[in-house]
Amino acid sequence: MNNQTNNNSNGEYKKALQHLTQLQEELTQRLENLSADRSSSHSIDSSEQAVERENDEVVDQLENDTREELVQVxxxxxxxxxxTYGICAKCEEEISPQRLQAIPYATLCIHCADA
Structure with missing residues (x-):
């Protein structure tokens, strides 16, 4: 790898690290907000409680999805x-910069992800 390519990769990885760090902060904040929302008390009215419990299930799923994404980040x-960032976990080839832009925590190149 020549110096210019290496410098471009370093610049891309620096940008990726900044983006991932920002995403990590956003996901952490989202988890805190979801946790606070879930801990709010329920209504005394039983029909409202039923709706609130359904909402709790949605919040639980959002919380699980957010946790999973945070782990990936x-x-x-x-x-x-x-x-090892940008290297496919399956074929060990480089993951395209476009794929990493779209999914910054991708572990597979597009070919292996489609397989």
Whole structure:
């Protein structure tokens, strides 16, 4: 790899790290908000309680999805730190910059993801 390519990769990874760090902060804040929403008390009215419990299920699912995404983001940050970011976990080829822009925590190249 020549210096210019290496410098471009370093610049791209620096941008990716900034983006992932920002995303990590946003997801952490979202988890805090969801947790606060879930901890609010329920109404005394039984019909309202039924709706609130359904809402709790939605909040629980959102919380689970957010946690899963946060784990993926944190893993991507670790991959940047250890030098394996942007390498497909399956075929060990480079993941395209366009794919990493779209899904910054992608672990598979588009070919392996489609397989």
């Amino acid at each position: 944190q893993s991507a940050i670790k991959r940047i730190e250890n030098g």
